[in-house]
Amino acid sequence: MSEFKGSQNYVASEELMRAVNIAMVLEKPLLIKGEPGTGKTMLAEAISQALGKKLIIWNIKSTTKAQDGLYVYDVVQRLYDSQFGGEGVDNIEKYVKLGKLGEAFTADEQVILLIDEIDKADLEFPNDLLWELDRMEFHIPETGRTVTAKHRPVVIITSNAEKELPDAFLRRCVFHYIEFPDRELMAEIVRVHFPSLDEALLTQVLEAFYRIRQLPSIKKKPSTSEIIDWIRALVHGGVDPSRVVKEVPYLGVLLKKNEDMDALRRTWK
Amino acid sequence: MFEEFLYTLRRGGLKVSLTEWMALMEALEKGLHGSSFTGFYHLCRALLVKSEADFDRFDRCFLQYFKDVPFEQEVSQELLDWLDRPDVLRDYANWDEEQARLNELLSEEEIEQMLKERMEEQKEEHNGGKYWVGTHGMSTFGNSGLSPKGIRVGGQGMHRRAFRVAGERRFRDFRGDNTLDTRQFQVALKHLRQYSGLVDLPPTEFDVDNTIQDTAEHGGMLTVRYKKPRQNTVKVLLMMDSGGSMDYYAQLCSALFQAVSKVGHFKDLKVYYFHNCPYGRVYTDPSLLPSGSVQTEWLLSNLSSEYKVIFVGDAQMAPYELTGGWYYGRDRDPSLPQCGMDWLERFRDKYPHIIWINPSERPSWGQYWCETYDAIARVFPMFPLTVDGLEAGMKKLLAR
Numbered sequence: 001m002s003e004f005k006g007s008q009n010y011v012a013s014e015e016l017m018r019a020v021n022i023a024m025v026l027e028k029p030l031l032i033k034g035e036p037g038t039g040k041t042m043l044a045e046a047i048s049q050a051l052g053k054k055l056i057i058w059n060i061k062s063t064t065k066a067q068d069g070l071y072v073y074d075v076v077q078r079l080y081d082s083q084f085g086g087e088g089v090d091n092i093e094k095y096v097k098l099g100k101l102g103e104a105f106t107a108d109e110q111v112i113l114l115i116d117e118i119d120k121a122d123l124e125f126p127n128d129l130l131w132e133l134d135r136m137e138f139h140i141p142e143t144g145r146t147v148t149a150k151h152r153p154v155v156i157i158t159s160n161a162e163k164e165l166p167d168a169f170l171r172r173c174v175f176h177y178i179e180f181p182d183r184e185l186m187a188e189i190v191r192v193h194f195p196s197l198d199e200a201l202l203t204q205v206l207e208a209f210y211r212i213r214q215l216p217s218i219k220k221k222p223s224t225s226e227i228i229d230w231i232r233a234l235v236h237g238g239v240d241p242s243r244v245v246k247e248v249p250y251l252g253v254l255l256k257k258n259e260d261m262d263a264l265r266r267t268w269k
Numbered sequence: 270m271f272e273e274f275l276y277t278l279r280r281g282g283l284k285v286s287l288t289e290w291m292a293l294m295e296a297l298e299k300g301l302h303g304s305s306f307t308g309f310y311h312l313c314r315a316l317l318v319k320s321e322a323d324f325d326r327f328d329r330c331f332l333q334y335f336k337d338v339p340f341e342q343e344v345s346q347e348l349l350d351w352l353d354r355p356d357v358l359r360d361y362a363n364w365d366e367e368q369a370r371l372n373e374l375l376s377e378e379e380i381e382q383m384l385k386e387r388m389e390e391q392k393e394e395h396n397g398g399k400y401w402v403g404t405h406g407m408s409t410f411g412n413s414g415l416s417p418k419g420i421r422v423g424g425q426g427m428h429r430r431a432f433r434v435a436g437e438r439r440f441r442d443f444r445g446d447n448t449l450d451t452r453q454f455q456v457a458l459k460h461l462r463q464y465s466g467l468v469d470l471p472p473t474e475f476d477v478d479n480t481i482q483d484t485a486e487h488g489g490m491l492t493v494r495y496k497k498p499r500q501n502t503v504k505v506l507l508m509m510d511s512g513g514s515m516d517y518y519a520q521l522c523s524a525l526f527q528a529v530s531k532v533g534h535f536k537d538l539k540v541y542y543f544h545n546c547p548y549g550r551v552y553t554d555p556s557l558l559p560s561g562s563v564q565t566e567w568l569l570s571n572l573s574s575e576y577k578v579i580f581v582g583d584a585q586m587a588p589y590e591l592t593g594g595w596y597y598g599r600d601r602d603p604s605l606p607q608c609g610m611d612w613l614e615r616f617r618d619k620y621p622h623i624i625w626i627n628p629s630e631r632p633s634w635g636q637y638w639c640e641t642y643d644a645i646a647r648v649f650p651m652f653p654l655t656v657d658g659l660e661a662g663m664k665k666l667l668a669r
Contacts, residue, residue: 018303018308018311018315019311019315022296022301022312022315023315025299025301026292026296026301031319033321076493079491079493080491080493082491083490083491123452123456123459123532163452163455163531164452164455166452167284167319170320171289171319172288173319174315174316175316175318175319175320176315177321177324
């Protein structure tokens, strides 16, 4: 069994790596929660890269149904085809299109399946997937075919905790909460993205960043993706490190709300 | 093996089921804990805990169960007194790189074993060194030390190297004791829906009946028809009692409020607050500040009667608050209702679908508070704020 140890572009905490490996060995879905911008979605990409396995992403929206992930039977197309005597109308199989979950099951080698933002969907959505994720198979009544996973995919599920997930579903998952990285880990993450970054600038950036995050008046706290963008802006603008903490240039990259910007300007010294 | 831990967790309020426990056993058998205590801790947490809000609870149970494994019990008060040296917290003078490298190589088990031995031997205070249990030194136990690895005994975590991370209770802030099971409430609220195709949406749904009809009319020439998807048309006006005797039910009410606002399938949701009984003004904020208020008259004339109204309150107040004047003085305009009861009746007359959800039980007979409770229950159908009560209430709201 291959083991996940982080990847070139993704710095994972020890706990996270452990959780990933537990989930892979026990063949259970890994449920990832955490503040927005802590790299929940990136994790699946990193795992797929590190293990050299293909990544299949199923993006969940508020209208997504569990059925969409299994297969779609395009009945309208079949009706049209039958009208004009198209070839293979008798073959229902031709009109059954597998969804992302079906795709992951039928893949010829083990894949990573990312079910992204599962909490966006309807309240009952996770319950509708229990059987499929447990047994790794589903039945297509139209063709009488049962799709069984050739290789059990590694399932990563992310949630922003917008809705609570049902207990029965949670019981089947391995759970990990991504904590917001502390300074040391953040420095490591930044170095992965900017290998040649000036140390003085990095220290200043982290100083300013964590001070901003600690301000109680800031509603939407900046996260990892924002600090990366901010550094990119600072490097591009050639800002002198000594100005970073004092003036917080390119503030708009860090803070996305007007109230937050005003609050910062009032309290910053 | 340590089944008692399962029961410790369950007593601690974690809903660990047998499924998860068996998974843990399987994982241990496969050696996923990596034969280390930290690994075991993370493994247990990943498998048994399903919300960051429960991490702190888990940490406490974990400590409670494993704290004495294998040594903490034996720490003598004498040793703890020696170790109580807050003055050395940031003393780095004893840093020894060579020793740090050696300590890194030790496993948790070795350190535990060494600590046991030291505790047998140690007869006096030793600080700053690399062998005994002491403070600000390079040994792998004691506190405020500089070793990259070790067991903290007494004192406070300074450099976060002690591998007994559970003791630090980092997740204390995540505890959400007030988040009751809003999911159950949400499921109950899901009943509150009325679908209608008369909404302004593009036709995207396949319409079987009309397709057959039109195809037949075209002599078998396939004519596909689509229709507008049906959408929930229920609009909800939520009126919540705030403050005073309602404070006892604040958690329950906040769970209901979260459920109502999260369920998100209503066409419209309006929330207003009042204290005890709505009078001339209702408030947009639970703190009932006059700046965030609207006239109740405005509310009644602007929200059409198709809104389904849910009052939430304990219906317990002094009788004069309902039938007499009220805190804020009578309304000067004689055309407006003159007491709380009149206002409630205005609501009932305007909105055919209206219920009162009560977080409190009816006070037993003869009590002062019963009067208003019964009076309001005569005006509105009243339901208890429980999952069953809520479901019954939703049915009542949908009845035509």
